[in-house]
Amino acid sequence: MDYIIDAKNKRLGRLASEIAIILQGKKTPFYEPRLAGGDNVTVKNVSEISFTGSKLDQKIYYRHTGYMGHLKEKNLKEAFSKSPAKVLRLAVMRMLPKNFLRAKRIKRLTIE
Numbered sequence: 001m002d003y004i005i006d007a008k009n010k011r012l013g014r015l016a017s018e019i020a021i022i023l024q025g026k027k028t029p030f031y032e033p034r035l036a037g038g039d040n041v042t043v044k045n046v047s048e049i050s051f052t053g054s055k056l057d058q059k060i061y062y063r064h065t066g067y068m069g070h071l072k073e074k075n076l077k078e079a080f081s082k083s084p085a086k087v088l089r090l091a092v093m094r095m096l097p098k099n100f101l102r103a104k105r106i107k108r109l110t111i112e
Contacts (some may be wrong), residue, residue, distance in 0.1 A: 001028075001039050003107065007088070008045040009030040011052060016091035019043065023105040043111045046084045056080070061090070085111040 003022055006014055021027060025037025058078040080087050088111060096102045 003039060003041045003052075005041060005043050006045055007043050007050040009050050009081070012049050012088065012091055015049065016095050018087065019092050019109065020095035023092070023108060036101045037108075040108045040110065043109070044058075046111055047086055049084065049088070103105065 005015070005019065019041050022039050022041050023037060024040060025031050025035065028037065028039065031037075056077040057075060060073050061076070061079055063072050064070065065072065076087070089106070089109065092109060093102070093106055096105055
C-alpha cells in the first residue's frame, strides 16, 4: 500500500513517528516484526514543516570526522535551510529500530 503524506504545518517529530510506524508495517493487519513490511511512504511539502518553541536555534546535530578535535555541529536552522529532506529522513531513521531491516525500510521513504 502506498501512503501520501502532506507535511504542511505538521510537527517534525510527530510526522517522523507516523512515518516510522508505517514503514515498520504496524498499520497492516498482518504485522510481522521480522519482515521489512511492504508499505511505501511519499512525503510532500517538506519545506513547510513547522517547529515549536526555539528548536530551530537550540537543537544541534553532531557528526565526527574521525580526527581528534573535529566534532562538527550544525543547528536545526542551518540544516533545515540547506536540506529539509535530510532533516526529515534523519528524524525517521533515528525512530526506526537499529537492526538490519533499517536500511530496507528507509529505502521505501520518498521525499518530494
